[in-house]
Amino acid sequence: MKSGKSTELPNGRVHPRFAGLTTFLRTPRLQDVAAANAPVDWAIYGVPFDGGTTYRSGARFGPRAVREASQYVKSYHLEHAVDWSKCMSVADAGDATVAPFSCENNVNTVAEFARGIGANTTKLLAVGGDHSIALANMRVAFERAGRPQGGLCVLHFDAHLDTVDRVWGEAYSHASPFRRAIEEGIIAPKKMLSIGVRGPLNMEEDLAWCKAQGIEIISAQDAITTSSALEAIAKFRTSTNAQATYISIDIDVLDPAFAPGTGTPVPGGLSTARLFEHLRAAKGIKIVGADVVEVLPDRDHAGVTALAAAHCLAEILAASTA
Ligand SMILES: [Mn+2]
Numbered sequence: 001m002k003s004g005k006s007t008e009l010p011n012g013r014v015h016p017r018f019a020g021l022t023t024f025l026r027t028p029r030l031q032d033v034a035a036a037n038a039p040v041d042w043a044i045y046g047v048p049f050d051g052g053t054t055y056r057s058g059a060r061f062g063p064r065a066v067r068e069a070s071q072y073v074k075s076y077h078l079e080h081a082v083d084w085s086k087c088m089s090v091a092d093a094g095d096a097t098v099a100p101f102s103c104e105n106n107v108n109t110v111a112e113f114a115r116g117i118g119a120n121t122t123k124l125l126a127v128g129g130d131h132s133i134a135l136a137n138m139r140v141a142f143e144r145a146g147r148p149q150g151g152l153c154v155l156h157f158d159a160h161l162d163t164v165d166r167v168w169g170e171a172y173s174h175a176s177p178f179r180r181a182i183e184e185g186i187i188a189p190k191k192m193l194s195i196g197v198r199g200p201l202n203m204e205e206d207l208a209w210c211k212a213q214g215i216e217i218i219s220a221q222d223a224i225t226t227s228s229a230l231e232a233i234a235k236f237r238t239s240t241n242a243q244a245t246y247i248s249i250d251i252d253v254l255d256p257a258f259a260p261g262t263g264t265p266v267p268g269g270l271s272t273a274r275l276f277e278h279l280r281a282a283k284g285i286k287i288v289g290a291d292v293v294e295v296l297p298d299r300d301h302a303g304v305t306a307l308a309a310a311h312c313l314a315e316i317l318a319a320s321t322a
Helices: 059-072 103-115 133-144 177-184 203-213 220-225 228-240 272-280 304-321
Strands: 043-047 090-095 124-130 153-158 187-197 214-218 245-250 285-295
Touching: 043 059, 043 103, 043 133, 043 285, 059 124, 059 177, 059 285, 103 124, 103 133, 103 272, 103 304, 124 133, 133 153, 133 245, 133 285, 153 228, 177 187, 187 203, 187 220, 187 228, 203 214, 214 220, 214 228, 220 245, 220 272, 228 272, 245 272, 245 304, 272 304
Parallel strands: 043 090, 043 124, 124 285, 153 187, 153 245, 187 214, 245 285
Antiparallel strands: none
């Protein structure tokens, strides 16, 4: 993306990173963006909602924790040799309006909020909140991408498949966002790559359903011990061939040693370094929207989970530069 715009970041050598108002990555509030940098290329917004959790709740406090942790995330990306703040306009759009008592209502409420952010060319980076909020962001990313035939391609990092039909009779929860998105036709399961999935699972059928849909799954074990995930991402980049792609990062893709602050932790996950390696391999993919979800600050230690999530935001922005 080369928009000719830039992001008005305070200089960390002039304005200390421990001072000032706390926004995602120290980006300006959307309403404060200078005319020359509007409409913004990316808007980051929080979704303080955890009514879709099936185990430990508390991810509603995720956006605040990620904002705080993101103060020390710098903008020059070493591996990509790019400063994302110098080649695109990014802003913090605040927190979405939420409907805390109803997961289904919340998806609609958040999507409506997201539709009002920036312009149609503004890409949306949602910070959860539990994974149910991804459905809202994917809906609007799909609309802004021009409703591509067959749906968005998806690069998904998660310990879980998140394609369960119903939990406790409910069709909307953090276990189901991709199931609903496939039904709505906004994502293309045959162009979906899920990395970091690990067991034990509830039942074999959960995995079988995904495979029948054509979702490619790279298990955490394979992603850690082999180069299969990197190869799959390279193949994904070629096969999607500049088609609109959505990136969804459930922070529980990381091992609980790296991300204890999450609601449904599963041992045997990726290290933070390994995840970043995968995200860097995504450069060149046409990223049209993304989310980073499932940070649960009350279970975090020393803020490591929120910090990892904050860095994921910067990785996504840097990967989306030209
Ligand atoms: Mn998930």
